[in-house]
Amino acid sequence: MGLRLNYAKAYPEALESMLKMEKFAKSGGIEPQLYELVKIRASQINGCAYCIETHTKDARAFGEKERRIYLLNTWRDAPCYSEKERAALEITEYVTRISEKGVPEEVYENARAYFDEREFVALVVLINTINSWNRIAISTGMQALMI
Template identity: 40%
Template sequence: MSRLNFTAESLDLVKKLAELGQTKTSIDPTIKALIEIRASQMNGCTFCVDMHVKEAKIHGERELRLHHVAVWRESKLFTDKERAALEWTELVTRLAPGGISDQDYERALTHLSKKELSDLTFMIGTINVWNRINVAFHGVPGTLDKMYGLEKAGLN
C-alpha cells in the first residue's frame, strides 16, 4: 500500500519531473529503456522496474534482453554502446566515494558522444529521482498501467 499520494501533494513538482523525463534527447529509446530498468533494479524500485519493463516490451524489446539487464556484463545480448550506457548508469546511480574516475569517463566516450553522455546523465538522474520518490512512498506496481496503456504489454 502506498504511503501517500505524492502526485496530489506535489502536483507541480511531479509535472516538472515528468516533463524532464519526456524531453527529447540524443539517446535512443532502446537505451533509455535499458538504463531506466537498470537504475530501478539497483535502487530496488519495484514500481519503476514494473513500469519500464512493460514500456520496453510494448515498444518491441525482446523479453530475453529484459531478463538479461540485471546481468548485462555477462550477457552477449547488448551492443557496445548499450553496454557503455549501462555501465555509466551504474556509475552515476551508485557514486563511489571518489566519484567517477577519468578512466571510466574516457571509456564511456569511446561509445557515446559528449552530447549523448550529457543527455544520458540527465536521464539517469531523472530515473533516480523517480526511484527515490517511489521507494520512499511505496509506489504500488501496476497502479498506473491503465492510465499509461501498459496492460498492452501482456505481463500482468
C-alpha cells in the same frame, strides 16, 4: 506496505518538474530501447519494483526482447548487448551508486566513445531522472501493479 502519499496530488508541481526533466532527457537522441534499459538497470539497483514493472512494459512496447530484459542485471556476462549499450549500462551503475566510487575516468571515457557531448548530457540527466523517480516511488510507497 501500501501507498503512503500520493505525491502528485499533494504537490502537482513536483510531478510537473519531473516530467520536464524526463522530456529533456528524451530530447537528447538516446534510442528508446536503450533509454528503457538504462531505466530498468537503475531501478534494479535501487530496488524500485514500481519502476522496474513500468519500464519493462515500456521496453517491450519499443520491441525489446524478453531475453535482454531478463539478463539485464547480469549484462557484463550476457553477450546480447552492444558495446554502446554496455557503456551506457556501466555509467548508469556508477552514477546510480555515485557515493561509493564516483565515476572513474575510464568509465567516463568509455561512455564518451559512444555518446557525443549532447547525448552524454542527456544520458546523465536520464540516469539522474530515473534515480529521482525511484526515490520518489520508494519513499512514497508506490507499488508495482498486482496482475
